[in-house]
Amino acid sequence: MPASREPPVITVVRLASRHPTRSAKPGPPREPPTPPASPQSPAWRPWLLPLVLVTVFLVLLMRSQASPGTSLSYSHFLGKVNxxxxxxxxxxxxxxxxxxxxxxxxxxxxIPTALDNSSLEQQLRSEKVDITASTSGGGGLGTLLAFLLPLVLLGALFLWTGRQAARTLSGGLSAVGRSRAKIIEAERPTTxxxxxxxxxxVKQEISEVVDFLRHPERYAVAGAKGPRGVLMVGPPGTGKTLLARxxxxxxxxxxxSVTGSAFVEMFVGVGxxxxxxxxxDARKRAPSIIFIDEIDAVGSRRGGARLGGNDEREQTLNQLLAEMDGFDQSSGIVVLAATNRPEALDTALLRPGRFDRHVTVPLPNQAERAAILTVHAEGKTLAPDVDWDVIARATPGFSGADLANLVNEAAINxxxxxxxxxSAQDLDTARDRxxxxRRETSNALLPEERQAVAVHESGHALVAALCEHADPVAKVTILPSGPALGATEQLPEAERHLYSEGYLNDLLTVRLGGRAAELVAFGEGSTGAADDLAGATQIAGRMVRDxxxxxxxxxxxYASGTAQRLGAEPPEAALQRPYSEHTQRLVDEETARLVRQAEKRAVALLREHRTALDALAKRLIAHETVAGSVVLDVLREHRRSADDDAATTDNTMPS
Structure with a gap:
């Protein structure tokens, strides 16, 4: 069986976090699908509702002004007449x-109609008052209008709201089931x-698909059939969508081009x-390519808690399976799909005849990282000290999106x-960020805290320099950044794919070097080693279990079966133990033994080089950040001093 390949890892040993880390690297931005154009509405339609409101307001205002005047009681009116x-x-x-x-x-x-008002007429005549008579028909019409206008207004409002809702459905209910694919014709290529x-x-695998669509007769001569589907699998940010472009x-x-989430909506059967x-649409334009991004949104595994249900997502997946089986291979239609969760896809979707090829898009290696950095640096002005090979060596485990973010952060800096x-310093600062x-420039540590952080990071750096298989130290700093109060950065000399037992034991020892330095210098530990202990326990657990x-x-x-970086959180499937409680007890005991053994070894190394520990801590307090070469210089001075002391002791011994 081939040996399992571990993803590359960059070791950053940092002091304890004050807050839990909440940062996450964003993936590459995706272009949203362009919605179909809706029909143009008349220019007067948006003004219809405001016009109705103004009309009602004017009618009510005119009605309120139609009967102005002071209201008098009947007795007061008679007094005015008299x-x-x-x-x-x-x-x-x-x-x-x-x-x-x-x-x-x-x-x-x-006028009270129950009273005899004949005397009122005589009084009005005697006072020579001009008398006219009218009917109440106009008032009744106004009252009726006042009641009808709100009803008409409410009906108009409902009608307008209904038309607006229908217009938002991309041309009405008849367009709900239409495809939301973004169509890129042959005359519009860019990437x-x-x-x-x-x-x-990866490009060779996919270029064969392109060649089959361009020259199908070449494959027909040899009796070869082109693939129906190509599934691109890889971590987020590795460029699967870019390859599709x-x-x-x-x-x-x-x-x-369409995303998996564009199929399923609130209406049953729409997907x-x-x-x-x-x-x-693809058959009409054949030969053509269909690209489904994030296919796990629609192709998730069926069954489980939803056995036999009429779930909309399952209906959409069944239709996708039927379409991939149904189209003629000679029609020249190829389906490309991308996902970073292949374990969630339904097995029927992955069988030959649907997705014939599975192309893995891994994290880039060192040479590919240098080439990616060069692409992202186009259009930017670089200082002469920028060496992309050095930056690529310092960024193992970075995806293409991470490298793009690194160059952008350097430009911002x-x-x-x-x-x-x-400059190279800008890129180094961006990598630390x-x-x-973010660098916490406003955080002021107490003098004893500053001393403790310097001793802690000096312990990490010295143990890394003293261990044979450990990666070289690149930089040591006691400047707070994000949740860390300090950090010791190690860069691998070469990109590893296999880790020996000696390397893993040295890695554990370096992880516990900070706590060992506190025990040697102060006689007690602190909360600063919390992250180190958690990382060392995870590594030791994988050494025992995996x-x-x-x-x-x-x-x-008892491996989980999925690729996992050293020190990373185990997946949820790994939390379900495939072994007994007795085996778990053995795993816990062996994990604790490896961690204790690493701590004992780190303490012994630092006690032997106590003067170097104190000297490096003093330099960190004075300069806050030192390069890896300074750590080696301190060790050389310590060894030279030890040799001089040994020589002096030999000369003073009696012959």
Whole structure:
């Protein structure tokens, strides 16, 4: 069996976190799918509702002004008549009176219809009041209008809201089931394989698909059939979508791009309808390529807690399976898909005849990282001291998106410093920010805390320099960054894919070097070693469970089956133990033994080099950040001093 390949790892040993780390590297930005254009509405339609509101307001205002005047009681009205102050009156058949006084003021009153009002007419005649009569029909019409207008307004509001909702559904309910694919025709290519740095093997796999679409007759002569589907699998940020764009540029055929989440919505059956519409569009444009990004959103494994259900997602997946089986291979349709969760995909989707090829897009190696950095540095001004090979060696485990973010952070740091040229120091600062977080310049440590951090980081650095298989120390700092109060950075001399037992034991010893330095210098530990202890326990646990490096368990492995970086959190599947409680007790005992053994070894090394520990701690307090060469210089001075002391002791011994 081939040996398992571990992803490359960069070791950053840091002092205890004050807060839990919450940062996450963002992946590459994706272009949202362009929605289909909705039909143009008339220019007057947006003004319809405001016009109705203004009309109702004016009608009510005019109605309120139609009967102005002071309201008088009937007795007060009779007093005005008797004193000769009334000029005109208008009496309707309901007894309502609108009148005018001789001084020009208007008034209103009501005549009691139950009383005999013949004397009132005589009084009005005697006072020479101008009397007119009217009917109450106009008032009834106004009242009816006042009641009907709100109902008309409410109906118009409901009608307008319904039309707006229908318009948001991309042309109405008939367009809900249409495909949301973004179609890139042959005359619109932009990205080519030359724009994708590295990944020569991946590009060769996918370029065969492009060649089959361009020259199908070459394969027909040999009796070869082109693949129906190609599934690209890899960690986030490795460039799967970028490779698909390059296929669109190289193929010179229509390219239909859609995301997995665009199939399933709130309406039942919409996902299956959109799948049918997508493949119908591809057949019309054949030969063509269909690209489904994040296919795990629609192709998740069926069954489990939803056995036999009519789930919308399962219906969409069933339709996708039927379409991939149903189209003719000679039609020239190829399906490309990308995901970073292959374990979640349904097995029926992965069988030959649907996705014939599975292309792994791994994290870039050192040479590919240098090429990717060169691509992202185009258009930027670089200082002469920038060496992309050195930066690539210092960034193992970085994805393409991480490298793009690194160059961008370096450019931002250069602008913040008042310049426009990116230097090696800017890239180093950007790398620290990506790995550790923002530099806490406002954080002031107490003198005893500063001394403790210096001793802790000096312990890490010295143990790393003294261990044979440990990676060289690149930098030691006691400046707080993010949740860390200090950090010791190690860079591998070469990119490893296999880790020996000696390397893992040295890695454990370096992890516990900070705590060992505290025990040697102060006689007690502190909370600063919390992160170190957690990382050392995870590494020791994997040595026992996964790698068979424990004599108590022997060559037995309980690996999770998924690639995992050293010191990373185990996946959820690994939390379900495939072994007994007795085996778990042995695992715990062996893990504790390895950690204690590493601590004992680190304490012994630092006690032997106590003067070097004190000297390096003093330099850190004075300079806050020192390079790895300073650590080696301190060790040389200590050994030279020890040799001189030994020589002096030999000379003073009696002959």
């Amino acid at each position: 004193t000769g102050q009334v000029k005109t009156v208008d009496i309707n058949d309901k007894g309502a009176v609108d009148g005018t006084l001789k001084d020009g003021r208007k008034f209103t009153t009501r 080519r394989f030359g724009d994708v740095a590295g990944y020569e093997g 390059a296929v669109a540029g190289e193929a010179e055929v229509p390219f239909l 299956a309808s959109r799948v049918r519409d997508l493949f119908a 250069a602008v913040r410093a008042g310049g426009a040229v990116i 990506v790995l550790l977080g 790698f068979g490096l424990s004599p108590a368990l022997g060559p037995v492995g």
